[in-house]
Amino acid sequence: MVKEMLKGKSGYLLSNLLSQGGEYGEIFYERARACRVQLEDNKIDKVQWGIDEGVGIRLIKGGKTYYGYTTEPTFENLMEIVRTLARGLGHGPIKVGQRHIRGWTELSIDPDEMDINYRAQFLYRANEKARSYGDKVRQVTVVLMDRSREIMVINSLGETAEDTQKRVVFFVDVVAQENGLLQRGYESAGIRGGFELFERVPPEEIAKKATERALLMLRARPAPAGPFTVVLASQAGGTMIHEAVGHGFEADLVQKGLSVYKDKLGQKVASELITVIDDATLENHNGSFTVDDEGVPAQRTVLIQEGYLVGYMYDRLTAMKEGKQSTGNGRRQSYAHIPMVRMTNTYIAPGKDNPEDIIADTKKGVLVVKMGGGEVNTVTGDFVFEVMEGYMIENGKITYPIRSATLIGNGPKALMDVDAVGSDLGWSIGTCGKDGQGVPVTDAQPTLRIRSMVLGGTEV
Template sequence: MDAKELLKEKAGYILSRLMGSGGQYGEIFYERSRICRMHLEDNRIQKIQWGIDEGVGLRLIKDGNTYYGYTTNITFENLMELAKLVSRGEDHGPIAIGKIYRKSFNPVLLDPDQLDLSYRKEILLRANDAARRLGGRIKQVTAVLMDKTRDIMVINTLGERAEDLQKRVVFFTEVVASDGQQLQRGYESLGGTKGFEIFEEKPPEMIAEIAARRALLLLEAKPAPAGSFTVVMSAQAGGTMIHEAVGHGLEADLVQKGLSVYAGKLGERVASPLVTVLDDATLEGLNGSFGVDDEGVPAQRKVLIENGYLVGFMYDRMTALKEGKSSTGNGRRQSYAHIPIVRMTNTFIQAGDTDPQDIIKDTKKGVLVVKMGGGEVNTVTGDFVFEVMEGYLIENGEITYPIKSATLIGNGPKALQDVDAVGRDLGWAIGTCGKDGQGVPVSDAQPTIRIRSLVVGGTEVIS
């Protein structure tokens, strides 16, 4: 009998033991993951990681606290002993069985589980060749391909059982270019809940060339200006700002702890009337999508900010229980070895109805951000600092020249209040979101937006 079948048959006994000393909620979380990661550098494959990880976590929520244990030894005797340790009791408690059953999966056309390592190697070599074809100034090409199949099952004391099979592919290329005096870096990524058909939509050559051209462009770029500027953020920039400077502050655990700038502001206007922010795990094929979250709750579409007004937060079961609400399907965990916490999925600013080119033409002097880099955010205050990987100066409605070494310094809520134009386009980016020592796959997006004023950190002062 395999592990899943064992859990289905014996879940009632395990959960009853888990509730032996009382509690509001208990669950069994099963996960079996197959992962492959291949790394290319210096024109050859440097590293290949392949493996299978399988385990079970038991969680008990009691008196507002979480008790958790996990194991890779999936036997009935071991799980009963683990349930006793987590519950800290010898008795059995009441549970519900067989009330709701959910099963989902994301379909793929080219299943990574059916393709060998040579296919993956060819993808990376194609990317390497494409980047290096752009000339001798390309000094280093790094390409990484990761694919993962994740089979999860949640059985809880509410009588729910949910299963989800998730297949995901992530690919990125990083290129370093040099003119003999300086080194510049370009980066581009691709990913989602898809199979290798993702490369038929966007070939690896395309991703590599974007990264390489970005590095070459920066060799010709002028030092970034310093001061306060109108900032136009292209849809190509992805939703880094909305994810980092806004999204985390809308996660209910931070709100309940008073660690969010949005705490106590439900129903208030927190952004420009042009701004609507959503989190939606139901969007097909995106990196943060799934059928059910890591607590067995179905994926949902949530409106968080509507026409500038704060209308909702993201909840998992724990935070929802504290407020007498229902989970919004945002309970996520890195693996069976971690407890679920509130996390974003696919978070974005909804597209408007303005032509992006008209936004640029209507900007007298400003900075156009085409690609964001890394950054830091204080969720309590909303203050942020972000690197601009690719940016340009706008003068009299025209894009004039590329700039380098720029940073954006501001405050998330203030930046949203200062949005005075929203484009009708929408551009997605992928990432791994880190929180409380856990990483989970996400996507974020925004249309082209214009922010009236942000501080641009640079080295040139322009009057």
């Protein structure tokens, strides 16, 4: 009902929105259904289910954004927002319905058709697998989240875009204990799609990886400290490319002078072995969509080409400021939030080296198999990341696991110091936070070798 009202009244609403000036007007509709089921202490202890519907209206005037939203999208409430945003501002022409884009998520097991009992089976299966490893496993937390999101964007350029997005995320967090030592293992999987995720990756497999990681760290040695050659395995996912590098290519940060990559377009910013791509068109990936939250079709954007910076990521506002076109990176958490430049599926393209040969060719170094959390300064590119699973490399062989390690470095320098890129590619899912908003993303990298990085540890 709300969508039909908006389609019928959009011309009137947008005309009034721009009646006193402005370059761009937009109506954003969203209806979302979300479910989160959590298992802890061998039982389902939390179930959250909700439906949210609302409309946001945006006006861009003089390079500034004016925004309002309502959870009760009646015509009267929308007109009140329109009048408030338009107050005190010239006149602009409105076009309605010149182009219409419609998208949807293809899936075989629709979350909207399944009940809590269906969901619970996956959590119990993962829990049983994790607990089967014995008494050292002290705590198992399993979470299944699925979300259906229907959006529609109508703007003053004459464009209407619709998309239905469905996503499923599943993760297992295990705590193991021995002789007073506690260690954690974590593993996740996700998809733009439905519960067919578990046909691709059974819950037992996710639990196995998380549990074995926690148990492995119990027998790991304290990490040494100092500079080392670092091999980032493809299984580590794209944490570093996302956090230490990716945010620096977002045009809003570049324009504000908050990116180390400002004014470096066309310059060499990485090893010639490095190509970085952001691609929202990839099928079934967590960061994929048909159109972004401004109604711009999903795109593949090359950011670094063989070491050279060739592009940034733009939303409509940042693109307007430079006379460019949006790259389809305008995303928002919900109708209650303004869109901003965000990554989608960001990755380093595979190279030609055999991953096993990269390790065999490393005399002394550290192999990072799983990255944890960390902090990044986008202005300088400096970062600190936790190593959740790592090993020492000695004379080309993987020797013993290490714990309590961190990677300390600088994103641009790390990319410059890459001297080997594997032919593999490993993906990891996540929720990217920025300015208080979270959106689903996926990151990836092949096996990479970095000549020198500082390993923070407990032994010198």
